[in-house]
Amino acid sequence: MNEVPLLTSIDGVVTASGEALLPMPDDGLLRGDGVFEVLRSYEGTLFALGDHLERLGRSAAAIGLEIQRDPLEAETAALLARADGVDCLVRIVVTRGGRRIIGLEKLLVHTPSISLATVTYSPTVILNGVKSLSYAANMEATRIAKRSGAAEALLVRPDGIVLEAPTSALFWVSESGSLKTTSLETGVLDSITRDRIIEHCDVEVGAFPIRDVMTSSEAFLASTTREVQTVDSIDGEKIPTSPAPRTLEAAKAFAAVLQAELP
Ligand SMILES: Cc1ncc(COP(=O)(O)O)c(C=O)c1O
Structure with missing residues (x-):
């Protein structure tokens, strides 16, 4: 396969x-x-281009930033054509200075399963749901998790409500057997992958304490770059990864979404 042109x-x-x-x-x-x-x-x-541009528009509107969708779409299409069909990531950025920045990046290589460490994090409230460029706290959370020997952070509010990972949504199967994820009201991003999984699987959405996740029988992260990625431990406590019927169900449902939405 050809290389992604950077x-x-x-x-x-x-x-x-x-x-x-x-x-x-x-x-x-x-x-x-x-x-x-x-x-x-x-x-x-591009998977879910319309949803991504709409979220970009919502993020921009939330911080009073004007975006011009037509040139963004045209420039994204023109740049993507340069990748010549090679699988890649496309980053779209709009700055306060009004610059439209679009970049081609290599796909991230994710392991099939991942260890998490909880990191206390308070959503900023005024930027909740905004995919802003202010991601230093998210990046620092990952570094904190890595220093404690895990691969990724799991953000937890000071009041013990579980949120998400710094760049992905969290799902888990609680002791009651329900597949759960956090509600947008908790302060998490409106993840497009999360949204598709909620649409196609039976998911309980709400504000849940971290202890519900710690005693889960399955957990996984969901995002554009990870799709569905099994969580194998949190703070050193093992999460059973096999059998993981609900994770498998979500992965299959997302694969079916891709098949249905991509030509
Ligand atoms: C904070 C946060 N949560 C969740 C996600 C996953 O969102 P999506 O499924 O739209 O990629 C992201 C994506 O980068 C994110 O930054």
Whole structure:
């Protein structure tokens, strides 16, 4: 398979990503003031492009940032054509300075299962549900989890309500047998993968304490880059990964969504 061409488009001008230059000042960089999306291209087709652009629009509207959807769509399509059908990620960024930045990136390589460590995190409230460029707290949460020997963080509110991972949604099967995930009201992002799984599987959505997850019989992360990824431990406590019928059901449901929505 061919390599992903690492290219970036800034306001429609395409260069090698390593050579892309952003005119300064721009609070997108200086203050993390802007919005972004990460999409996945399967053989040249972007999954859920409309949903991603709508979420970008909602994020931008929430912070009073104007976005121009037509040039974003045209520039994304033009850049993606350069990937020549090779599976890749497409990052779309709009900065406070008004720059449209679109980049092609290699797919992330995720292990089939992953260990998590809980990290206390308070949603910012005014940025809840906004996929803003201010992701330093999310990135730091992952580093904190790694320092404790886990591969990824599981964000938990100070009042003990479980949220999500820094870049993915969490699902788990509680002792009662219900497949559960956190509600948007808790402060989590409106994940597109989460949304599709809720649509196709029987999921209880709400605000749940972390202890419900710690005693779960299955847990998994869901996101554009991970699709469905089994969680094998949290804070060193094993989560049974086999059998995992509800994880398998969600993975199959998401695979069917991809098949139905991609040409
Ligand atoms: C905080 C957060 N939660 C969840 C997700 C998963 O969202 P999606 O399924 O739309 O990729 C992301 C995506 O990056 C995220 O940043």
